Amino acid sequence: MDGLRVLIASTPVGPLGSGIGGGVELTLHNLVYGLGLRGHHVEVVAPANSLHLGERVHQIDGALQISAQGLGRGALTELPAGSVLAAMWSHIGSLQDEADVIINLAYDWLPFHLTQFFDVPVLHVVSMGSLSDAMDHVITEVERLRPGRLAVHSAAQAVTFPEPSIFRVVGNGIVVERYDVQLTVADDAPLGFVGRISPEKGLEDVAELSSRTGKRVLVWGKLQDKEYWHRVQADHPGATLDYQGFLPTDDLQAQLGSCAALLMTPKWVEAFGNVAIEAMAVGVPVIAYDRGGPAEIVDDGVTGFLVSPGDIDALVEAVARVGEIDRAACRQRVDDEYSSAAMADRMLEWVGDVLAARVRV
Ligand code: HBI
Numbered sequence: 519m520d521g522l523r524v525l526i527a528s529t530p531v532g533p534l535g536s537g538i539g540g541g542v543e544l545t546l547h548n549l550v551y552g553l554g555l556r557g558h559h560v561e562v563v564a565p566a567n568s569l570h571l572g573e574r575v576h577q578i579d580g581a582l583q584i585s586a587q588g589l590g591r592g593a594l595t596e597l598p599a600g601s602v603l604a605a606m607w608s609h610i611g612s613l614q615d616e617a618d619v620i621i622n623l624a625y626d627w628l629p630f631h632l633t634q635f636f637d638v639p640v641l642h643v644v645s646m647g648s649l650s651d652a653m654d655h656v657i658t659e660v661e662r663l664r665p666g667r668l669a670v671h672s673a674a675q676a677v678t679f680p681e682p683s684i685f686r687v688v689g690n691g692i693v694v695e696r697y698d699v700q701l702t703v704a705d706d707a708p709l710g711f712v713g714r715i716s717p718e719k720g721l722e723d724v725a726e727l728s729s730r731t732g733k734r735v736l737v738w739g740k741l742q743d744k745e746y747w748h749r750v751q752a753d754h755p756g757a758t759l760d761y762q763g764f765l766p767t768d769d770l771q772a773q774l775g776s777c778a779a780l781l782m783t784p785k786w787v788e789a790f791g792n793v794a795i796e797a798m799a800v801g802v803p804v805i806a807y808d809r810g811g812p813a814e815i816v817d818d819g820v821t822g823f824l825v826s827p828g829d830i831d832a833l834v835e836a837v838a839r840v841g842e843i844d845r846a847a848c849r850q851r852v853d854d855e856y857s858s859a860a861m862a863d864r865m866l867e868w869v870g871d872v873l874a875a876r877v878r879v
Pocket of ligand 1: 528531538540583584587625645
């Protein structure tokens, strides 16, 4: 397919560049770059005050959506007065005649419900696991009314939903050109932890590991839950956790590359775990709990180690073995599987299937 006109709808929880959108921001940057590489025209619709990227960002004013995380299974669908989500989709409606395909990245009820009313195909990349009955229902309705429009980043994410088979697994990707691989590190190189500092990320297990091994851990990410951060420190006085702030990708990748390994100890089913591919891109092996997206990214013994969730002894043992991992193999895996081009090709295969199905109808 030559020169598709692709419209990407961002998350309504925060402007691009604020970090509030978490992994969705990285996914969006990568899609814009990868689809552009493949000669397609990409425009983005996002909340006002977003960073500019791609050919054009339509900046939409309105009240930000609260995060769906932590709302609970029975959460009702709610929109604030002057909702930016509603305004984004009104705007997308006005643009639809100039688009060949619309890709939604928001984990919110409205875009899924509106799918049936658009002539232009709306495709959804579902960015988290199942969180509420209302979202599960509206997602399943899309499959009933417009089959083949749903994707997830990992099989682990799909199985959290009532009907896993309705999702295409597209993985994810990063702009590998922005990551410089570091093939050697100091013998006393620190460990790394990257992620929003919030209970579901399981920082307490990293603190326990640091206490037991005396290893220093550099911590990057948005300090989302200050009370949690202080509680983890208080509960583990022997830990050495050095907070490095929430850094833009270019700075993060340069510092992350000096680590001996990245630790991923999530308490929940991590949908994908972009940080795992970012670490491998700079040559850093990943030590992760054998669950969720990271378990599909880490090749145990080749690009890192997978340990049973919550098993601190196994974490300690894996850290001791990290010198066995070939750091060049970590980068190679990202170049092969998780580059912008590889992700764009998976997305374009999906778009091609959807457009071909429409022709047959
Ligand atoms: N919450 N309501 C809502 N909508 C989103 O798009 C959303 C969210 N919470 C978190 C989030 N997106 C992203 O940080 C994750 O999907 C990665």
